[in-house]
Amino acid sequence: MTAAELVFRQLLGAITSGELAPDAMETEERLAARYKVSRTPLRDAVRRLEQLRLLVREPARGLRVPPLSMREMHDLSATREVLEGLLASCAADRVARGMARIDRLRDIHARHLRVLGINDPELALSVGFDFHEELRRLSGNESAAACHEQVLLGFDRYRHLARAVPERHDRIAAEHTEILAAIEAGRAQAAEIAMRRHIAAGRELYVEVLSRMISD
Amino acid sequence: MTAAELVFRQLLGAITSGELAPDAMETEERLAARYKVSRTPLRDAVRRLEQLRLLVREPARGLRVPPLSMREMHDLSATREVLEGLLASCAADRVARGMARIDRLRDIHARHLRVLGINDPELALSVGFDFHEELRRLSGNESAAACHEQVLLGFDRYRHLARAVPERHDRIAAEHTEILAAIEAGRAQAAEIAMRRHIAAGRELYVEVLSRMISD
DNA sequence: GGACACATGAATGCATGTATACACGAACGT
DNA sequence: ACGTTCGTGTATACATGCATTCATGTGTCC
Secondary structure, three states: OOOHHHHHHHHHHHHOOOOOEEOOOOOOHHHHOOOOOOOHHHHHHHHHHHHHHOEEEEEEOOEEOOOHHHHHHHHHHHHHHHHHHHHHHHHHHHOOOOOOOHHHHHHHHHHHHHHHHHOOOOHHHHHHHHHHHHHHHHHOOOOHHHHHHHHHHHHHHHHHHHHHHHHHHHHHHHHHHHHHHHHOOHHEEEEEEEOOOOOOHHHHHHHHHHHHOOOO | HHHHHHHHHHHHHHHHHOOHHHHHHHHHHHHHHOOOOOHHHHHHHHHHHHHOOOOEEEEEOEEOOOOOOOOHHHHHHHHHHHHHHHHHHHHHHHHHHHOOOOHHHHHHHHHHHHOEEEEEEEHHHHHHHHHHHHHHHOOOOOHHHHHHHHHHHHHHHHHHHHHHHHHHHHHHHHHHHHHHHHHOOOOOOOOHHHHHHHHHHHHHHHHHHOOOOOOO
């Protein structure tokens, strides 16, 4: 692990968790000192975070984390919706052609269903996320996968909103079941539609929770 | 313009044009010498190109441009299709709500139609591209726009294929007319569908031309 | 009193020396 | 002769000093 990669992940965590507060002004130098690396690897990490718009630069002022916004969440979710629809469609195609094995996706989903029984919302959310990440690999579409990864990194800042609606866990799993079935059957279009519905349904909840938290 | 940004664009051009040949091995140091910058800004540019998968690194060996492939072109085009569908849909929405002005898109398209008359294929392609870039701005969806920009940068390597089918220019413009009309009317779904058809139709041609050029 | 120009300090872009890590080949041992 | 290990060279990750750029505040001129 390089120092640049390490500090990237640390910063990502700090931003996602809110530990690095929105609108607090930082400089590369202070961040380098805080994370005990020189400015070179830190700059590298900051550049990547700027690409993801998790940090924005005010020329000659410094860096800041932009505040959460309904608008950004909506845009990220809409982008995620079309990209994951494509991932699901590609995955169904590849499975149908015998170009990819679906075992891991099945395993993850089975674990998801088991976890529902033990009432551990945090774990359920985490396994639910694994489902989407495995689907990204399964799609075999590197271009879509790269975009999807970036969008999800941005979306992570809003993920904690899901904790506000624990009663949704059963529905999430049910929607995953439907997506998995379509992929197993090689029905690309059905998989795409089911996935888009799934993401859109999640967005509705997020909008509701978020609207109670911010003005925007 | 920073040195890093400048060398990024130069490298991008060299890769896109084929001047930097696929599979030729380079090192950061040689590239820095060639472009007359120090290793620091060059590294910065190389990092960005790696993110775009326009350069791949062989550990401790160097950097190389991956060869064109049917698979990559297909993946890029499929990703482009869903993203631009979303951009068109967002743009139609924003125009309908009076949140964005469509004038520039109209102007670009009018110029496109005029250019068809003077038989300059290169210029027609270029103005056709402007249409897609203006649409990106018009969408107001920063997340989708960022993904789209990345995908198009990757797709640039395949763009010269369009020169092989000059007779398509009229059809491109006709499809743009349809997309523009849907956006002007605020019909988001119609705009999305028209755009997806447009991208998919282009892909068919690219597949045909490319299949005659590479084994893959 | 307002606007513009310049001085100043901070932030970061850039250059370069050094440390580290890895591939490859050679040489030795089995 | 083949496999393993160690030497060597190369590629790049990192640290740090210097150059450049820009925001801000002050003073002067109109």
